[in-house]
Amino acid sequence: MSQPDRFDFLIDSFPFAQSVAKILLGLENLAKKSQLYTVQLDSFPGIFTNHLFKSLTELTAPESLKIHCLIQESDPEKYNRLKTVINAKQINCQISNDSEETLLNSNNPEVIILNNILSTETNLEKRLSNLAKSQKALLIIGCELSNKKCPQLNNLDGYELWSFKNHHLSHYAYINKNLDVKKISELLDEEFKNNNACEKYLDLVLALNQFTSPQTIEQCKFLLDELLKLDSCSANTHFMIAKFFKINGNKAKASEHFKTAKLLDPYSLLKIPAH
Amino acid sequence: MQLIQNWLPYNETILFDFSDKYFKESGKAVFSNEGKSNQHVVPNGMTNSKAHARSFAKFIFDNLDNYPQDQKIKILEVGSGAGVYARNFLLCAREMNFLDRVEYLVSEYSPVGLHQIKESHILSEFEENSHYRFVYLDILNPDLAQDIEGKPYKLENLSATILNYILCVLPATVVRKAKNGNIQQLFMRFKEPTDNKEDLGYLESLLYEENWKGYLIENEPEIEKKYFDILKQSLDIDTGCTFEFYAYGSLLALENILNRSTENAFVFIAEMPRIKATKRPFKAYGHSIANPINQGLISSFVKSKNLDLIYSTDSHYPLTRMFILKNPALKEQFKKTFTQEYIEKNDSNLILELRNMAQQFKSKHSCLMMKKLLDKLLEIDNSSFESNWLLANYFYLSGDLEQARSQFQKAKELDYLNNIKGNIMLEKKFLEVQHESAR
Numbered sequence: 001m002s003q004p005d006r007f008d009f010l011i012d013s014f015p016f017a018q019s020v021a022k023i024l025l026g027l028e029n030l031a032k033k034s035q036l037y038t039v040q041l042d043s044f045p046g047i048f049t050n051h052l053f054k055s056l057t058e059l060t061a062p063e064s065l066k067i068h069c070l071i072q073e074s075d076p077e078k079y080n081r082l083k084t085v086i087n088a089k090q091i092n093c094q095i096s097n098d099s100e101e102t103l104l105n106s107n108n109p110e111v112i113i114l115n116n117i118l119s120t121e122t123n124l125e126k127r128l129s130n131l132a133k134s135q136k137a138l139l140i141i142g143c144e145l146s147n148k149k150c151p152q153l154n155n156l157d158g159y160e161l162w163s164f165k166n167h168h169l170s171h172y173a174y175i176n177k178n179l180d181v182k183k184i185s186e187l188l189d190e191e192f193k194n195n196n197a198c199e200k201y202l203d204l205v206l207a208l209n210q211f212t213s214p215q216t217i218e219q220c221k222f223l224l225d226e227l228l229k230l231d232s233c234s235a236n237t238h239f240m241i242a243k244f245f246k247i248n249g250n251k252a253k254a255s256e257h258f259k260t261a262k263l264l265d266p267y268s269l270l271k272i273p274a275h
Numbered sequence: 276m277q278l279i280q281n282w283l284p285y286n287e288t289i290l291f292d293f294s295d296k297y298f299k300e301s302g303k304a305v306f307s308n309e310g311k312s313n314q315h316v317v318p319n320g321m322t323n324s325k326a327h328a329r330s331f332a333k334f335i336f337d338n339l340d341n342y343p344q345d346q347k348i349k350i351l352e353v354g355s356g357a358g359v360y361a362r363n364f365l366l367c368a369r370e371m372n373f374l375d376r377v378e379y380l381v382s383e384y385s386p387v388g389l390h391q392i393k394e395s396h397i398l399s400e401f402e403e404n405s406h407y408r409f410v411y412l413d414i415l416n417p418d419l420a421q422d423i424e425g426k427p428y429k430l431e432n433l434s435a436t437i438l439n440y441i442l443c444v445l446p447a448t449v450v451r452k453a454k455n456g457n458i459q460q461l462f463m464r465f466k467e468p469t470d471n472k473e474d475l476g477y478l479e480s481l482l483y484e485e486n487w488k489g490y491l492i493e494n495e496p497e498i499e500k501k502y503f504d505i506l507k508q509s510l511d512i513d514t515g516c517t518f519e520f521y522a523y524g525s526l527l528a529l530e531n532i533l534n535r536s537t538e539n540a541f542v543f544i545a546e547m548p549r550i551k552a553t554k555r556p557f558k559a560y561g562h563s564i565a566n567p568i569n570q571g572l573i574s575s576f577v578k579s580k581n582l583d584l585i586y587s588t589d590s591h592y593p594l595t596r597m598f599i600l601k602n603p604a605l606k607e608q609f610k611k612t613f614t615q616e617y618i619e620k621n622d623s624n625l626i627l628e629l630r631n632m633a634q635q636f637k638s639k640h641s642c643l644m645m646k647k648l649l650d651k652l653l654e655i656d657n658s659s660f661e662s663n664w665l666l667a668n669y670f671y672l673s674g675d676l677e678q679a680r681s682q683f684q685k686a687k688e689l690d691y692l693n694n695i696k697g698n699i700m701l702e703k704k705f706l707e708v709q710h711e712s713a714r
Contacts, residue, residue, distance in 0.1 A: 195640070196638065197640070199637075199638035200638055200640040203635055203638050203641040206635040207632040207636060207644075208632070209635075211628050211632065212591045215625050216625050219629070219651050220648070222647060223632075
């Protein structure tokens with residue numbers, strides 16, 4: 001069975017999106033805003049986006065949602081595929097293929113999400129400086145694989161840098177100095193430093209990916225339960241459960257979970273075997 | 276590119292010269308990570324696990340009534356490496372309450388290796404010349420065996436023998452059956468892309484050409500003639516492979532062991548299985564080569580001796596396990612233990628997988644899960660460097676620096692293969708914890 005590609009699944013886990021959702025809702029309170037305009041740049045493949053929407057929906061009653069999400073992807077091919085993947089029914093969401101510059105100028109978003117941008121962006125620091133120019137954003141929040149160097153721009157005018165490097169992921173945020181920087185830092189600390197469900201989930205996925213024998217599975221069922229508790233809506237979770245049933249000889253259950261995993265993995269990022 | 280060896284039969288190529296010298300002169304270094312990358316280390320993870328030793332001990336335990344009460348049960352380990360397996364076996368024998376009935380022969384082909392085992396004090400918990408004995412042994416010439424002081428040692432009355440990855444390094448040649456039914460032998464010639472013979476990747480990097488010629492057995496040495504009929508029988512079995520290994524060295528080793536064994540004795544073989552798709556006949560580990568087992572050949576040999584054989588190849592970890600029984604009446608009992616140990620539970624696999632899984636936990640938020648996993652691991656293996664190192668990591672992750680420091684120290688004492696020294700990451704971690712704890 002193939003090892004899930006680290007790049008593909010590390011940043012797209014549900015617990016990570018859940019943390020971002022909590023920060024958005026916390027920010028909404030702290031900024032005393034009745035509405036919050038969020039833009040997620042380079043959103044392809046959209047798995048994080050769907051997780052974010054699901055988390056926002058779970059954390060807030062849909063009718064009281066005041067977060068408007070703009071999902072940006074200017075690459076035409078990726079944009080078309082993104083439209084088919086993103087489940088925008090439950091949230092105030094718009095998918096845009098405008099360029100980043102046009103989108104930012106016309107919408108003046110208050111939160112900018114930069115998720116795993118370093119894989120395509122070679123000069124993120126320059127891009128960040130551009131994003132921060134207007135000083136209208138309340139928060140620019142980003143995340144990278146921890147083996148990559150996170151931007152550390154301490155001199156972004158009007159913003160205070162917060163950053164934390166975990167084992168799998170590095171998180172950073174630029175907080176608008178007009179806000180209560182201390183409180184927002186505490187919010188970020190809480191999600192990414194003190195109680196990081198995302199790191200726990202990633203440890204689990206990588207650990208469970210090591211088992212190959214039925215005897216091990218019997219001993220490690222409790223890890224699958226933990227995995228389900230943390231994330232029941234990711235392709236990875238269902239992939240692991242399917243693997244469990246397959247090794248245990250329950251072909252029907254294995255096939256069911258492989259199918260679910262496949263549905264949740266529209267770009268075949270996981271190498272799901274024929275079932 | 277320089278031609279370094281012209282056409283020769285596979286078994287006469289430089290591959291075997293390198294291998295023989297490497298095993299004879301390097302001692303336990305061949306199994307250690309020290310100063311080399313993983314692919315150059317002779318594999319020992321599974322065979323050095325306590326579970327592997329415990330299963331073997333279980334076969335002895337279940338067979339205790341079949342051995343005379345008034346004499347020691349003599350158990351031979353051919354090629355004891357760094358002594359890790361020997362220690363694990365003796366620990367298990369103690370746990371199963373039959374340690375005092377055992378005399379374990381810790382043997383080595385390499386004089387360097389045998390002295391290293393003694394000097395490492397890996398067996399210090401046990402009594403030399405009572406629970407165990409050191410023996411220099413070339414299993415192809417057992418009459419030349421000596422004790423550690425160089426006095427002749429008579430190898431006899433063996434009750435059980437274990438060979439962990441030994442048959443794969445004994446002399447063998449590569450053969451195939453031509454369309455006309457004649458047997459052909461593989462000839463090779465080698466070119467070297469670099470002249471750095473010291474580089475551990477040297478054998479792996481050699482370029483070679485192949486040629487097949489008729490295997491004229493009448494011109495070959497006695498040992499090859501001796502088992503030729505068995506080879507012919509085994510070649511009648513279609514394995515789907517394009518060539519087969521004529522492991523005559525393995526057959527001689529097994530015959531030597533069986534001839535020196537008691538009537539209820541058994542031989543346990545743990546070997547690298549054959550992977551059909553592999554085109555290259557040998558696998559290089561540093562300056563040594565290994566050839567996978569030819570099950571058909573061993574089966575034909577066992578049949579020719581009217582003995583019994585139980586075997587299986589693990590589908591999860593590349594390992595073939597074989598038991599040769601001198602007394603066919605014991606077959607049912609062995610089959611029962613075999614099923615319990617390798618089919619129903621298989622702790623050897625479990626140890627490796629639990630270790631691999633526990634290594635993935637890197638976040639302090641995962642500590643509780645890691646601990647649960649380690650509890651399971653320590654239930655079946657609490658005496659290895661690896662388990663103790665992982666436990667130290669757990670203390671470190673959970674922020675208990677003092678416990679981590681003493682646990683890392685304990686693991687270091689069990690690091691008989693110098694794995695910490697050979698791994699920058701481990702060494703760094705060890706020093707870091709000692710330093711942080713001191714602060």
